[in-house]
């Protein structure tokens with residue numbers, strides 16, 4: 001923990017906070033003084049994160065919500081604001097990988113395409129729609145969207161639906177940054193490369209044949225080899241970037257897509 005208290009008297013809401021980058025972000029913000037709403041579709045994982053927030057001496061509130069469902073997002077937003085008060089920081093972290101069609105577009109059916117877009121792009125849209133108007137009214141707020149290297153270039157471990165969803169999320173980020181900057185709300189994104197979380201570790205398990213699994217492992221090894229910082233990132237390293245963009249340390253940063261990939265993709 002850094003020892004700084006940048007989020008004292010602030011309320012933060014983190015989606016996907018039951019696991020990986022979202023969990024690390026929730027704990028980072030709580031560790032720096034925020035009251036944190038833990039949002040996830042995984043009730044048990046969300047409650048476990050809330051307990052860890054308790055252990056840090058911060059205020060946590062867990063709520064179950066599938067971010068791809070507009071009505072669930074609206075209900076969860078109201079529940080969080082009733083419990084913790086107006087939200088100052090929104091971190092859209094929840095996301096899913098794409099088990100089909102790494103290279104073959106014909107393997108992606110309509111339902112698979114729709115599901116990836118619904119979780120990774122519509123989810124952040126629903127959350128921004130629920131919370132940005134209040135932030136703008138109060139003249140204060142910060143949103144950080146977790147996109148991906150896949151949104152800046154192409155995915156190394158998932159398919160075209162994933163890359164498209166993450167590129168779309170950067171468009172959402174830029175548009176809202178310009179529209180809401182004048183109303184005191186900053187909107188930014190981070191673009192992680194490989195992060196050591198259940199998402200990347202389960203990528204191999206999603207493959208159907210032993211042959212495909214071996215090919216995927218080879219691809220992951222090659223991917224790691226080409227990383228200038230020759231390892232995957234930790235979730236905490238990504239959480240540190242989210243917290244920076246959400247904090248007053250980044251008070252003049254609005255609309256950026258911050259590459260948090262160890263130099264794997266530089267532009």
Ligand SMILES: NC(=O)c1ccc[n+]([C@@H]2O[C@H](COP(=O)([O-])OP(=O)(O)OC[C@H]3O[C@@H](n4cnc5c(N)ncnc54)[C@H](O)[C@@H]3O)[C@@H](O)[C@H]2O)c1
Nearest residue numbers: 016018019020021041066067094095148192194195197199
């Ligand atoms: N791990 C990586 O290498 C990597 C790289 C780039 C970007 N990302 C992005 O980072 C974000 C977090 O991924 P992670 O690696 O921590 O994965 P993770 O699987 O560890 O965590 C994702 C969390 O999101 C939740 N979630 C998934 N779908 C949801 C839904 N519909 N509603 C509510 N919650 C839902 C899951 O339950 C889980 O707790 C994702 O948006 C992912 O695309 C990850």
